[in-house]
Amino acid sequence: MSKQVALSKEYVKGLWENNPVFKQVLGMCPMLAVTTSAENGIGMGLATTFVLVFSSIIISSARKLIPSQVRIASYILVIATFVTIVDLVLKAQLPSLSKALGPFIPLIVVNCLVLGRQEAFSSKNHPGRAFLDALGMGTGFTIALVMLGGAREILGSGQILGITIMPEMFEPWLIMILPAGAFLTLGLMMALFAHLSLRKKRIERDAILKKYVKPEEPVKMEETE
Amino acid sequence: MSTLTTANPAYKLELTSSPHIHSRWSTKQAMWMVVYALIPAVIAAIVFFGFYQLIIISMSVCVCVLTESAIKYFRGREISIMDGSGIITGLLLGLILPPNFSLFGTALGSVVAIALGKEIFGGLGFNIFNPALVGRAFLQATYPVPMTTWSEPSYAVDSVSSATPLSAMKFDAVFAGKTEMLLGNIGGSLGETSSLAILIGGIFLIAIQVVNWRIPVAMTLSVIVFGGIFWLIDPAVYPDPIFHILSGGFLMGALFMATDWVTSPLNSKGMWIYGTAISLVIVIIRLFGGLPEGVMYAILFMNGFVPLINKYSVPRIFGEAK
Structure with a gap:
């Protein structure tokens, strides 16, 4: 049990260290399919966060009642309930967004990020911790979706949130709206994240080395590529 | 295919993994032979479609070489323009673009060809896909209409239709x-x-x-x-x-x-x-x-x-x- 981990850490880890998209590579289906604009990204991210947070609280509260043989079915039942709520609310209140997201709202039921957090976290921790974890993961997911959707929208249609920002002579890159653009952008962003975290690790390692290795000794380090 | 060109000149013995294929030409020489072999096609392009096409081809060659050098520089590797591979990619990409294509599009395709087609895999010798074709495939999906707009050859009097x-x-x-x-x-x-x-x-x-x-x-x-x-x-x-x-x-x-x-x-x-x-x-x-x-x-x-x-x-x- 991770009782020693500070509560704030449970929230923060979803943003960067364990970012569901860039680090865990979960929830790729909605990630690649709906991020043609930043608005779709926000909608999808918030819908997933809502489902994730509430199902985590319920499942974590009921974790001692659910027999382990039928746990997956029980999780799906809880998740499906919240997905239905989101689906109906979006249809009633934001019909255009609901149309843009299409079948991907009902598909949150089988989003591996949602199910994965229940199996890996909520079923083993108390509700408060599960709530923070789910909120962090949801936020991380939303940030990733908005970044991807924003990048694709700027290049693919010269707009951001529906406002044209690129100069008139800019010809939109149609590929960015197509599925190929989603894969390209995601791959490049993941490469960037991997590069940044590698650099962070290298800086940390250098700091530790500086502390323990006497300065007069020449420090020889091999390149980690 | 000869040994990798990244070998350190300090070592006399070059250790490379198999397959070892013997060739009359070093990589560099062979690359330049390809450049020479493409000259007739470049001349034909200028003859049939006009002088502007030379600007397109030069643009793609320059951008390819610049992109390659920039990436090599940021990765802290030896800059190897003279191995000719960037020049070939640029030439090939320029030659498979439609006539009178926009210069910005040409530059974009060249950057994609080198960055996503070659350097992201580790540079020359490690790429899975032909870089010039990667660049063209990207442009085909990015600008589908300009990429399929074919101008008529300007040279001949009774040229066939622009299709x-x-x-x-x-x-x-x-x-x-x-x-x-x-x-x-x-x-x-x-x-x-x-x-x-x-x-x-x-x-x-x-x-x-x-x-x-x-x-x-x-x-x-x-x-x-x-x-x-x-x-x-x-x-x-x-x-x-x-x-x-x-x-x-x-x-x-x-x-x-x-x-x-x-x-x-x-x-x-x-x-x-x-x-x-x-x-x-x-x-x-x-x-x-x-x-x-x-x-x-x-x-x-x-x-x-x-x-x-x-x-x-x-x-x-x-x-x-x-």
């Missing part, structure tokens, strides 16, 4: 004349229209053993067989094999793209399989696909199969039991 022979065949069932297709007086990409100019360069490369003859020969035989089958079924609908060879980017693909050393199979058996399969895909796309031309996608598609082909075409070692 390419392939799209005329596909959408209007009109077949262009063979002489015009051989010379290049037809609509099409810059360097692809003049079959004669490409053949001169390609035969020169085969003669000095810079490219292996098996892939072009396999592709030609295969397109004759598969294209011929459909031609015999219904000559009014399907074009004859010679049309297949002379039209579109077939010769450019067969002689310069598919024979790229990095992205083609290693041994003879693999090369025959590879060439045959590329032509089969070309014929299928041309006759039944949604696009009039399929050489680019056929080669990229088979590039992905090269590791598999290499795995299953390993020659039997002498003395090994069957």
